[in-house]
Every structure is written in C-alpha cells, then in structure tokens.
C-alpha cells in the first residue's frame with residue numbers, strides 16, 4: 001500500500017524531505033518549502049519582523065545556478081501570494097569566464113523572460129578592466145577565488161547602486177551558511193561567526209543584504225527545482241574551487257548523512273555566539289576607500305588593493321597593508337562608488353542609528 005502524505009494525509013507521498021525525513025506529496029513539498037522561506041522573510045530582521053519593507057526595490061543576485069533560480073521563482077510567488085509589495089529585479093555579475101559564465105548568463109536571460117523581471121548584467125571587465133580569465137592568467141589558480149570573491153561582492157553592490165535598489169537578496173542556502181560557520185571556527189574568525197548567520201546584514205554605508213534561504217537545505221532546493229522543472233545551469237566553476245571550503249563541505253555532508261539536523265544545528269550554534277566586549281572593542285572601525293569610496297577597513301578597499309596588485313603585475317593577494325593611497329601612474333582604478341538614494345524611502349537617521357546600536361548591543 002502506498003504511504004499517504006504526512007501533511008495532507010490524502011495524496012500519495014512521493015518524496016522524503018531531506019531536512020525532516022517527513023514523507024510528503026509533491027504539492028505539500030512545494031507548499032512547506034515556500035512557507036518556510038516566507039517564515040524566514042517575515043521573522044528574519046534584526047530584532048524580529050520582516051526583512052522587507054513595503055515598496056522596496058529588491059535586486060536578486062542571479063547567477064543562473066540552482067539557488068538563485070529557485071530564489072527568483074519563490075520570491076516571485078511569495079511577493080504575489082502575500083502581497084509584499086516588492087519591486088523585484090535580477091542582477092547578474094559577469095566574471096568573464098569563458099565556457100562557464102557566458103553559458104550561465106543565458107540561463108539568467110531565460111529566467112528573466114519566464115518571470116518577467118528586469119535584468120541588469122555588470123561585468124568585471126567594465127568595472128575593473130579585468131576578466132577572471134585574465135586574472136587567472138596572471139595569478140594562477142591558487143588565489144583566484146580570493147579575487148573573484150572580493151570583486152563579486154563589490155560588483156553586486158555597485159550594480160545594485162546603479163539600479164537604485166534598497167536591498168540585495170542572494171541564494172545562499174543553509175548548507176552554505178553552516179559551511180561558513182565551520183570555516184570561521186576553523187580560522188578562529190570569531191568576529192564573523194555571528195554575522196555570517198544573520199538573515200539580514202546592513203551597515204550605514206552598504207546596501208542591505210539578505211539570505212531568504214538561510215534555513216533551506218541544498219538538497220531541497222535541488223528537489224524543488226527538479227519537480228518544478230526550472231531551468232538552471234549546473235556546471236561548477238571551471239577554475240579550482242576554494243579548497244578550504246571544499247573540506248568544510250565534505251565534512252558537513254558527512255555529518256548530514258548521519259544526522260540531517262546537523263546543518264541547522266550548526267547555524268543555531270553560530271547564531272548564539274556573542275562577542276565579548278573586549279573583542280568588540282578590538283574590531284576595526286570601517287571607513288571608505290580613499291580611491292573609490294567603497295566601504296573599507298583600510299585606506300584602500302580590498303578590490304582597489306587587489307586591482308593595484310594585478311596592474312602592477314604582483315601575484316600576492318596579501319599586500320593590502322603596504323599600499324599607498326596614491327594611484328601609480330598609468331594604472332586603472334575603479335570608478336567612484338555612489339549610491340543613488342531614493343527619495344521615497346526615508347527611514348530617518350535616528351532609526352538607522354538605533355538599529356546600528358542594537359546590532360552591537362550586548363545582551
């Protein structure tokens with residue numbers, strides 16, 4: 001006899017949820033998956049409440065991969081179902097990797113047509129004057145992920161500033177976040193531990209960023225995409241992946257195989273870390289890059305420092321602290337970072353400061 005769905009009790013159970021082991025029908029799987037994302041969205045703000053404000057312009061960081069494709073799909077559904085009142089956009093970064101990114105961008109263009117969302121593509125080439133293919137040619141395959149990570153983060157912010165959006169959402173899932181928690185522990189980077197588990201991060205000078213899939217398991221995202229027959233691009237980056245993260249990933253998958261709740265448990269552990277006052281005081285204050293105006297912890301932001309290294313033909317990614325703020329003759333720099341603030345949305349300075357204070361307050 002077929003097993004009935006453990007949620008609706010009528011339809012035949014077709015899938016076993018990787019996250020809970022529940023046996024459910026396809027329709028109930030879609031619903032429970034979407035509802036859990038809705039729950040993350042409506043309770044994920046710092047101090048509780050919704051991460052979105054009505055009327056917000058939101059950019060979905062879209063790579064054409066499974067996570068961001070499912071995110072675009074689910075957000076479109078939820079925005080309609082619960083009337084979030086969001087103005088959704090797709091924002092893609094073209095790293096300039098032949099045979100990888102150019103193909104995945106085709107997938108994003110397909111998504112754009114399917115969901116009717118406006119799409120903006122910003123390339124490393126137009127922003128930094130370097131494609132990842134050229135970066136790898138110069139630095140080799142050892143540090144290339146460092147360059148790509150720094151460049152992508154800033155490119156997303158700049159693309160979002162161009163679109164005048166208030167909020168960037170990315171497809172980071174529960175597995176990604178649990179991996180990051182593990183990596184921060186393994187590296188002793190306590191300052192990042194708590195921050196990396198927040199659904200929403202925001203400081204005064206950066207655009208708000210959120211991860212609505214914080215509690216969504218990678219396996220369930222794949223399952224959702226598969227049953228919904230969503231088009232996504234599944235090839236891994238052709239350049240060597242971050243080796244350290246790779247170890248954390250394998251370890252996490254081993255833990256998940258023994259006990260599926262391990263992923264969520266690790267995230268919960270990360271959430272409960274609170275920095276003591278001494279560590280908080282020792283943290284570096286943020287400033288703006290003397291060259292491009294982007295947020296930085298030194299005179300130059302990481303992207304400007306890396307770019308200068310590339311331009312000067314250096315291969316080390318570790319020279320940031322020795323750099324002069326003066327731009328050497330004939331070298332390329334990144335355009336000034338400017339945010340077009342939308343007049344409609346004035347949250348007021350006081351609230352912003354209160355929020356910032358709350359974010360660092362000690363319980």
Ligand SMILES: [Zn+2]
Pocket residue numbers: 005006007008009010011024025026027028029
């Ligand atoms: Zn059901």
Ligand SMILES: [Zn+2]
Pocket residue numbers: 289290291292293294300301302303304305334
């Ligand atoms: Zn800079």
